[in-house]
Amino acid sequence: MAVWKISEDVFYVGVNDTTLDLFESQYRIPDGVTYNSYVIKDSKIAVMDTVDNRATDAWFDNLEEAFGGKAPDYLVVSHLEPDHAGNIRKFLVKYPETVVVANAKTVAMLPQFFELDTEELSILEVKEGDTLKLGRHTLHFVMAPMVHWPEVMVEYDEADKILFSADGFGRFGALSQSCTYDAAGKAQDVLEHEWTGEARRYFINIVGKYGANVQGLLKKAAVLDIEKIAPLHGPVLTGGLEYFLDKYAKWSSYQPEEKGVVVAYSSIHGNTKYVAEHFASILKGQGEENVAVFDLARADMAQAVADSFRYDALVLAGITYDGGLMPCMEDFLYHLKMKNFQNRYAAVIENGSWGPVSGRLMKSYLENMKNITICEDMVTIRSVMKKADGQALEKLAEKVIKRS
Numbered sequence: 474m475a476v477w478k479i480s481e482d483v484f485y486v487g488v489n490d491t492t493l494d495l496f497e498s499q500y501r502i503p504d505g506v507t508y509n510s511y512v513i514k515d516s517k518i519a520v521m522d523t524v525d526n527r528a529t530d531a532w533f534d535n536l537e538e539a540f541g542g543k544a545p546d547y548l549v550v551s552h553l554e555p556d557h558a559g560n561i562r563k564f565l566v567k568y569p570e571t572v573v574v575a576n577a578k579t580v581a582m583l584p585q586f587f588e589l590d591t592e593e594l595s596i597l598e599v600k601e602g603d604t605l606k607l608g609r610h611t612l613h614f615v616m617a618p619m620v621h622w623p624e625v626m627v628e629y630d631e632a633d634k635i636l637f638s639a640d641g642f643g644r645f646g647a648l649s650q651s652c653t654y655d656a657a658g659k660a661q662d663v664l665e666h667e668w669t670g671e672a673r674r675y676f677i678n679i680v681g682k683y684g685a686n687v688q689g690l691l692k693k694a695a696v697l698d699i700e701k702i703a704p705l706h707g708p709v710l711t712g713g714l715e716y717f718l719d720k721y722a723k724w725s726s727y728q729p730e731e732k733g734v735v736v737a738y739s740s741i742h743g744n745t746k747y748v749a750e751h752f753a754s755i756l757k758g759q760g761e762e763n764v765a766v767f768d769l770a771r772a773d774m775a776q777a778v779a780d781s782f783r784y785d786a787l788v789l790a791g792i793t794y795d796g797g798l799m800p801c802m803e804d805f806l807y808h809l810k811m812k813n814f815q816n817r818y819a820a821v822i823e824n825g826s827w828g829p830v831s832g833r834l835m836k837s838y839l840e841n842m843k844n845i846t847i848c849e850d851m852v853t854i855r856s857v858m859k860k861a862d863g864q865a866l867e868k869l870a871e872k873v874i875k876r877s
């Protein structure tokens with residue numbers, strides 16, 4: 474992807490990666506991902522973060538194009554995760570006169586990642602509230618600890634009102650080209666993917682555990698006059714920023730985005746799958762508009778987790794397996810707990826052929842989460858759904874519809 478301007482003299486120099494199978498060795502990325510980096514070309518030239526080692530050559534080509542024969546003065550390091558910091562060493566070998574701009578935690582961690590002699594490096598250590606004047610542009614440094622690494626900071630460019638937001642506001646998916654989003658988060662370019670689904674899947678799974686820290690950053694951002702958000706993955710956001718900020722406020726405070734039900738099931742021989750699908754169709758028939766069904770053994774776990782955060786109700790339908798839960802159900806509940814799942818309504822359907830215990834076990838996971846209202850009624854299926862089970866499911870659906 475070519476270099477493109479995000480303002481008069483700020484360039485996007487990031488790189489698409491459409492060959493990586495799993496982001497963070499766990500998240501499916503069918504549409505790829507970008508490693509974003511930016512160049513501010515002023516009296517002084519600043520490079521905002523490097524890229525993953527998988528994208529080194531393309532990034533250096535982009536840098537040369539953006540520099541236009543000049544040499545960079547600063548390399549701003551927002552944090553040290555290798556998908557952004559992976560090329561610090563190679564960059565400094567190529568441009569040894571560059572001053573590294575980083576906070577104290579980053580400076581301390583730098584030698585863990587690179588065998589660099591920090592004594593030899595030119596480092597400008599910055600802290601909360603510090604500024605760096607590049608000419609027309611002035612960068613303000615804002616610390617964002619544990620969003621989602623301890624040393625994270627973001628940078629605000631006063632001149633063009635750009636927030637360089639590190640991993641915040643990131644999204645999976647490669648970029649077809651420069652693209653803007655309207656006030657409902659819809660891409661203006663028909664070739665571009667919509668923002669919300671993959672931004673949600675990215676946020677909930679990667680940053681979701683650190684909601685309180687994100688809230689802290691949002692508070693700091695609220696006093697800034699921001700016109701563009703330039704994250705380290707996915708598109709630069711312009712116009713209608715309220716939409717994106719509102720999503721982040723919801724996601725980070727663990728509030729459901731909208732009314733809806735996730736029905737997540739585990740099944741070996743298909744009977745509980747049938748029950749789950751049947752239950753979903755009862756819900757739809759009773760007027761529930763948003764119902765998402767996940768086969769936990771086969772579905773994208775990150776999508777099941779993200780949709781559970783999106784909606785306000787969760788129904789678990791799980792078989793008893795070797796006196797416990799099927800591993801995929803256990804894995805799902807572990808993920809929810811890890812990501813701080815809370816403030817939701819839940820109901821449970823169990824299946825067992827000789828000694829059903831999955832209902833009790835699923836409930837105990839839910840009880841260990843914060844502020845989960847668990848429906849008192851639980852349906853127990855013995856192996857295969859019978860007529861009487863159908864009636865019990867109808868009754869349970871009425872309760873789920875009322876969240877009672």
Ligand SMILES: Cc1cc2nc3c(=O)[nH]c(=O)nc-3n(C[C@H](O)[C@H](O)[C@H](O)COP(=O)(O)O)c2cc1C
Nearest residue numbers: 740741742743744745793795796825826827828829
């Ligand atoms: C390998 C395996 C282990 C099972 N372990 C138990 C168990 O420990 N206790 C129990 O009551 N049922 C057990 N079941 C039965 C299931 O809980 C369930 O009733 C049965 O698989 C039908 O549901 P399904 O078609 O959705 O798989 C087991 C089934 C399988 C295939």
